[in-house]
Amino acid sequence: MALESEPVDPPSDIYKYHVTNTSIDQRVQFMRDSSRTSEIDSRETYSMNPDWRVHVGDPEDASRPDFDDAEWERVSLPHAWNEDEAFREDIYGLSTGVAWYRKTFTLPAGAADTKTFVEFEGVRQAAEVYCNGEFVGRHENGVMAFGFDLSDLVEPGENVLAVRVDNDWEYEEASTGEPYQWADHNFNANYGGITKNVKLHVTDRLYQTLPLYSWLGTTGVYVYAEDIDVDAGTATINAESEVRNEHAGERTIGYEVEVRDPDGDTVAEFDGNERSVPPGATVTMDASATVTDLEFWSWGYGYLYDVETRLTVDGEVVDSVTTQTGFRKTNFENGRIELNDRTIQLKGYAQRTTNEWPAIGTSIPAWLSDFSNGQMVAGNANAVRWMHITPWKQDVESCDRMGLIQILPAGDAESDVEGRQWEQRAELMRDAIVYNRNNPSVLFYEGGNEEISPAHMRELLALRDQFDPHGGRAMGSREMLDSDVAEWGGEMLYVNKSADKPLFATEYNRGEGLRRYWDEHSPPYHEDGSGEGESAWYNQNQDSFAVDAAERWYEYWRERPGTGRRVNAGGMSIIFSDSNTHYRGAENYRRSGEVDPMRIPKDAFRAHRAIWDGWVDIEEAHATILGHWNYEPDTIKDVTVVSSADSVELFRNGDSLGYGERSDRFVFTFEDVEWESGELRAVGYGEAGEQVCEDVRKTAGEPTAIELTPITAPTGWRADGHDLALVEVEVVDAEGQRSPIAFDEIEFELDGPAEWRGGIAKGPENYVLSTELPVELGVNRVQIRSTREPGTVGITARSEGLESASVDLETQPIEETGGLTSHLPGDGLPVNLERGPTPAGPAYEDTRRPLSVATATAGSNPDDAGKAIDDNERSTWKSDEDPETAWIRFDLEASAAISEVKLKVAGHRTTSYPIRVAVDNREVWSGEVGRTLAYDSITFDPTEGRTLTIALEGVTSVEDAFGQIVEITGERHHSDREDAQNYLELMEVELYGPEP
Numbered sequence: 001m002a003l004e005s006e007p008v009d010p011p012s013d014i015y016k017y018h019v020t021n022t023s024i025d026q027r028v029q030f031m032r033d034s035s036r037t038s039e040i041d042s043r044e045t046y047s048m049n050p051d052w053r054v055h056v057g058d059p060e061d062a063s064r065p066d067f068d069d070a071e072w073e074r075v076s077l078p079h080a081w082n083e084d085e086a087f088r089e090d091i092y093g094l095s096t097g098v099a100w101y102r103k104t105f106t107l108p109a110g111a112a113d114t115k116t117f118v119e120f121e122g123v124r125q126a127a128e129v130y131c132n133g134e135f136v137g138r139h140e141n142g143v144m145a146f147g148f149d150l151s152d153l154v155e156p157g158e159n160v161l162a163v164r165v166d167n168d169w170e171y172e173e174a175s176t177g178e179p180y181q182w183a184d185h186n187f188n189a190n191y192g193g194i195t196k197n198v199k200l201h202v203t204d205r206l207y208q209t210l211p212l213y214s215w216l217g218t219t220g221v222y223v224y225a226e227d228i229d230v231d232a233g234t235a236t237i238n239a240e241s242e243v244r245n246e247h248a249g250e251r252t253i254g255y256e257v258e259v260r261d262p263d264g265d266t267v268a269e270f271d272g273n274e275r276s277v278p279p280g281a282t283v284t285m286d287a288s289a290t291v292t293d294l295e296f297w298s299w300g301y302g303y304l305y306d307v308e309t310r311l312t313v314d315g316e317v318v319d320s321v322t323t324q325t326g327f328r329k330t331n332f333e334n335g336r337i338e339l340n341d342r343t344i345q346l347k348g349y350a351q352r353t354t355n356e357w358p359a360i361g362t363s364i365p366a367w368l369s370d371f372s373n374g375q376m377v378a379g380n381a382n383a384v385r386w387m388h389i390t391p392w393k394q395d396v397e398s399c400d401r402m403g404l405i406q407i408l409p410a411g412d413a414e415s416d417v418e419g420r421q422w423e424q425r426a427e428l429m430r431d432a433i434v435y436n437r438n439n440p441s442v443l444f445y446e447g448g449n450e451e452i453s454p455a456h457m458r459e460l461l462a463l464r465d466q467f468d469p470h471g472g473r474a475m476g477s478r479e480m481l482d483s484d485v486a487e488w489g490g491e492m493l494y495v496n497k498s499a500d501k502p503l504f505a506t507e508y509n510r511g512e513g514l515r516r517y518w519d520e521h522s523p524p525y526h527e528d529g530s531g532e533g534e535s536a537w538y539n540q541n542q543d544s545f546a547v548d549a550a551e552r553w554y555e556y557w558r559e560r561p562g563t564g565r566r567v568n569a570g571g572m573s574i575i576f577s578d579s580n581t582h583y584r585g586a587e588n589y590r591r592s593g594e595v596d597p598m599r600i601p602k603d604a605f606r607a608h609r610a611i612w613d614g615w616v617d618i619e620e621a622h623a624t625i626l627g628h629w630n631y632e633p634d635t636i637k638d639v640t641v642v643s644s645a646d647s648v649e650l651f652r653n654g655d656s657l658g659y660g661e662r663s664d665r666f667v668f669t670f671e672d673v674e675w676e677s678g679e680l681r682a683v684g685y686g687e688a689g690e691q692v693c694e695d696v697r698k699t700a701g702e703p704t705a706i707e708l709t710p711i712t713a714p715t716g717w718r719a720d721g722h723d724l725a726l727v728e729v730e731v732v733d734a735e736g737q738r739s740p741i742a743f744d745e746i747e748f749e750l751d752g753p754a755e756w757r758g759g760i761a762k763g764p765e766n767y768v769l770s771t772e773l774p775v776e777l778g779v780n781r782v783q784i785r786s787t788r789e790p791g792t793v794g795i796t797a798r799s800e801g802l803e804s805a806s807v808d809l810e811t812q813p814i815e816e817t818g819g820l821t822s823h824l825p826g827d828g829l830p831v832n833l834e835r836g837p838t839p840a841g842p843a844y845e846d847t848r849r850p851l852s853v854a855t856a857t858a859g860s861n862p863d864d865a866g867k868a869i870d871d872n873e874r875s876t877w878k879s880d881e882d883p884e885t886a887w888i889r890f891d892l893e894a895s896a897a898i899s900e901v902k903l904k905v906a907g908h909r910t911t912s913y914p915i916r917v918a919v920d921n922r923e924v925w926s927g928e929v930g931r932t933l934a935y936d937s938i939t940f941d942p943t944e945g946r947t948l949t950i951a952l953e954g955v956t957s958v959e960d961a962f963g964q965i966v967e968i969t970g971e972r973h974h975s976d977r978e979d980a981q982n983y984l985e986l987m988e989v990e991l992y993g994p995e996p
Contacts, residue, residue: 043319075721122145206277261295332474348404377834400440554665555933610622611643617844622643630739645684704733724785853892873904909931910960952983
């Protein structure tokens, strides 16, 4: 049971609650079970995740196949050996050291004289891999997938894979002594071990390679679309496979391609040319065809195809690879991003790549990646920017299914680097491109969290052009606003605009606040700033945190496409879920998330959902009342509604309280509302006064009972030793409505073949792994993990004074032979089609008329006057310090009605400039500009004229208007400007006439 009108979970057609014992086939609605294993014996891919042994320490001879590991802990992958510490310890206290993982497996029958490869999706930090006691190789970057050829090391009987892992924060590359820049204490939570999936591939000696450039040096299959006609539903589908012949003799190879839709129906089949391949040779086979009646991947429309590429010899298939991909059209120019010929302004989150959960870390099952990423889409986000480090394949594929655009980095920290550290970054970008170039959700590659040199950007572009020349993806970096090399840019925190390459904020809105704090009027009565930390901004309550979310987004939305020649391409709010990373508030983890670590929404999530529903312009209106409606008698408080409607009226028990005062476009405030038990209803109206949305809060009665709701994968809860089930616990009244101010302590009892992993709440060690924890605002969630034994798992929840609750769940057996299973992570998970295909028609209407400036002249430094209108936010015009010459004039191409000036001043965060604005020497406005994260907007009555002049009218004032913002170093912003100066410095000026 959720709060009234509260959308909390991913798209409804994907994640329903599953408590029955129905089969996997009955649960899969959209996708066939594409296990990626062919019906022929030419190639088999297995999961190696179940049944490993792990030991923390560095025992001698642990690589030997006859080493006795019987007393080691039995685990299934992915698994961090220090997982118990996730959210219990802060990022700086996470344990490091050496651990060993060992796996015994038997090759499948018929695997003699084949090729055998192991694929690790990632190990933190370094992995030394041994097969049957022989050293195979060492992988050290802690991020990327890698693979080894085990063909000459495996035997027909039992085999032993042993992996020595080392997650030392200060780990240095063995061959060079260089550390890895992205092994950073601030944002890369250090979960050590084999933290991602492991697969085994068995192929013929004539085979399509794997996309694992590190160690194997291979690029695999590349599928892409060209000549896309979105309206007609047609495109040319191209498939390219890197093929290697390791037979003793030459082979003449045929190349077949089959494209299947999500129902498994064939939509196209086509062939390439036959080719003779000598022994030991590597060649590229390719084929293409025009395909009709295509569906295109889009925001909230994760439409995916299976593209099967087959190698044949004498008409017999000898190797088959199925690539799951989607097709879409992109364009990046005129300051805009286009997806399938429609402009989209990015609205989403800068999420920590570790994307962690309490007592689990990053190593969650694939369905839970969908649950988390799907929540973003359900909250009307269209993009996620993974912060600083390449995401693991599971999250990349999840975004494909959910219809969530990705900005995909390689690995870095806070600056450009040189020498071997730059080479490490470039190599990681290369590997990430090769590994993820078939994933349609990846629209951007990120070359750096901060500006990199033009030479480095060219190097990354060359890698993109070499390995992904047809993928429709832009390469860029934060801060490269004036680069003629980068294809996108943008800053943290600040609003940027461009008429050239798209500029969007890579992260903004850094406030922090726990979900448990509604406001200062509700238990536990939290005022902003209460608690330890670096400023009040990092200890907010939900009300102020949600208002900040709406106000900060408005700064980007008001510069959206359709508002002029220079526009903003969007912004990524930091972060989506509270994270076990760098923090500034009272807790030992980052609370900037719009949802808490268990993905329970805060009001800021609902605020974003209310104002983000549209590609650019608002397409469907929503409203959300912040907070709840359970207060003490005589409570008087301001009620805030966040809404995309044009006006909002508030009703208390059916009586109108009038219309809210509108600010920052989306925030409606009703002052001094007296609480009365009953119903609070907000009704939103459109421009014509028609009702377009509403939201309701009802007073809950006294708590009487506990309610449990299990949340499991759409494919069921698998007894693989790794799969998780969530159980939501609520305290409800007699009518089943959640009590929004309940903090009852709940005692849990677990029975059956499962492992308790618990949840999180404010208290000792954040209650991590505790079987007793409180609900917060009437709700919490816990996790339980399956074992290898299938069966019935019972959960009972009790609390003094409340009716207890119980629920039973079933774990389903998985087939496993010789330590291998064909059930791969992500198999059978449905795609999200809820938003439908890309809508036809424009995404916005023009709201302003930009005016063209013919010339710019100035009272001082006239040669630089053009820099104020050059579409380059790094160039400025600056007057000298004579007040008489601190002016600049813009001459229009023709006389026009002028009604608005947009400008960004130098030092805009800290410096205030008193100015006056005149049209044809008639003053139309005077006041102060600056001390903002965004653009200043000066509006006045439309005034006909040919010239507009901006002049300094006093001295500057320097004081950081956002002193609450603390850099990752712990320092606040310090301006290099001096107070009371007689100069005017402008970065960019735009002139507008009345709406068309």
